[in-house]
Amino acid sequence: MNKPDSLKYAHQYGLGSGPMSVEPCVSEAYFEREREILFKHAWLCMGREDEIPNVGDYMVKDIDILQTSVIIARGKDNKIRAFHNICPHRLNKVMQPGEGNTRGFMCQFHGWTFDLEGKLAHCTNKELFNDFDQSKHGMPALSADLWEGFIFINHDQNPRDDLKTWVGDYAEMYAGYFDGMSLHGRWSVTVDCNWKNFIDANTEAYHAPTLHRQSLRDSFASPDNPNCAFNAVELHGRHRLGSVYANPGYQPMPIEGKSFTYAATPLYPATAETTANLPPGVNPSKNPAWAFDVSVLFPTMQLGTASGWYLLMMYWPIAVDKTLFEVSFYCYEAETAGDLIAQEYPAIHQRDVIREDMSTLEGTQQMIASGVLKEMVLCDEEITVRHNHKSVNDYLNENS
Ligand code: FES
Ligand SMILES: [Fe+2]
Known part of the structure; x- marks a missing residue:
């Protein structure tokens, strides 16, 4: 079995088989097109709804690619809203990045105060402003909506697509999973590489037997599947999912064995029982020889979905060659000490594996920037890499 029957190759998806230009990973002009045409109109994940569960809970985040800072707050009506973190008086930044709970937001410059809906609630010495309509001077809104408990924002107040249309097939694929x-x-970490290269490195499995030979050993490859071919790849519009194979004959190291023994749901490989109740988007081929899936909701939200835990990975472009990477690990509440061991192991193990993934990024970016070679050569299993670059390029061309 060098290729599972459920896996199609890149050329079978119409993604071509020729070399791909690396210019979009080093071009300042291309990065500016990504900013203006894609990111300022894209739905971007900001975290989970349950991170701000109570009225008055808020989070503040600077977003370089949007050239702004954003406040996300839960209002008295329990609705989540997003605003630019800007005071309409002299355009000061109202809040510093972080999170908390409040009844309103006060600008530290002259004391203007905004309610949880972003409206101007108090204007210091209001009578000194001429022809002043207080209702017109709130913090400008961004669009905000929810998918499967994830908070999304859109810089565009009138997005080209609503969130449901944007997520497309993903709307139903993960129902209830999270x-x-x-x-x-x-x-989180900031790495000197282009955001697309970063996603590429974390979403193909061809590298696993080489780059992860020490951390993963033969857990994701076997004599039957030496290149760690995906169990399946699914392309859903601009989103993509690769389902990672696990070697059923893998012999865990002693510490892994302990973790696997105590796990409420075994780690890898999964079993028919652990995969049976998963929604269609998780282990889509329902292959018991399965570790987890790498799934990208276009453009920059990556999910690593497994049985009993998942990773949320967000890529925030800062410059054409600099990206902020944020990783969050989610699992069920531990009920026993054994559960804690079983959860701590994949959390730490995944961190170590991702550190290996990141070890190539700055070297790759440096050598792309050298200009010595203009194209990368991709094998037929690097479907997610082709699809990543093609999806961005198509979006830019279709919306220019
Ligand atoms: S700039 Fe905010 S109150 Fe003046
Ligand atoms: Fe990897």
Whole structure:
């Protein structure tokens, strides 16, 4: 079995088989097109709804690619809204990045105060402003909506697509999967590489037997599947999903064995029982020789979905050659000490594996920037890489 029957190759998806230009990974002009045409009109994931569960809960985040800072707040009506973090008086930044709970937001410059809906609630010495209509001076809104408990924002107040249209097939593929799992750990890092290269490195499996030969050993490859071919790849419009194979004959190391033994749901490989109740988007081929899926909701939200835990990975472009990467690990509440061990192991293991993934990124970016070679050569299993670059390029061309 060098290729599972459920896996089609890139050329069978109409993605071609020729080399691909790397110009979009180093071109400042292309990056500006991505900013203006794609990111300022894209739905972008900001986290989970249950991170701000109570009225007055808020989060503040600077978003370089949108050239703004954003406040997301839960209002008295329990609705989640997003505003630009700007005071309409002298355009000061109202809040610093972070999170908390409040009854309103006060600008530290002259004391203007905004309610949880972003409306101007108090204007210091209002009588000194001429022809002043307080209702017209709130914090400007961004669009905000929810999918499967994830908060999305859109810089465009009148988005080209509503969120349901944007997620497309993903609307139903994960129904209920994320419910009940909560944040277990989060970390972030800024890496000197293009955001598309970053996603590429984290979403193909061809590298696993080489780059992860020490951390993963033969857990994701076997004599039957030496290149770690995906169990299946699904392309849903601009979104993509690769389902990662697990070697059923893998012999865990002692520490892994302990973790696997105590797991409420085994780690890898999965079993028919653990996959049976998963929604269609998780382990789509329902192959018991399965580790997890790498799934990208266009353009920059990556999900690593497994049995009993998932990773949320967000890529925030800063410059053409700089990207902020945020990783969050979610799982069910531990009920026993054994559960804790079983959860801690994949959380730490995934971090170590991702560090290996990141070890190539700056070297790749540096050598692309050298200009020595203008194209990358992709094998037929690097479907997700082709699809990533093609999806961005198509979006830019279709919306220019
Ligand atoms: S700039 Fe915010 S109150 Fe003046
Ligand atoms: Fe990897």
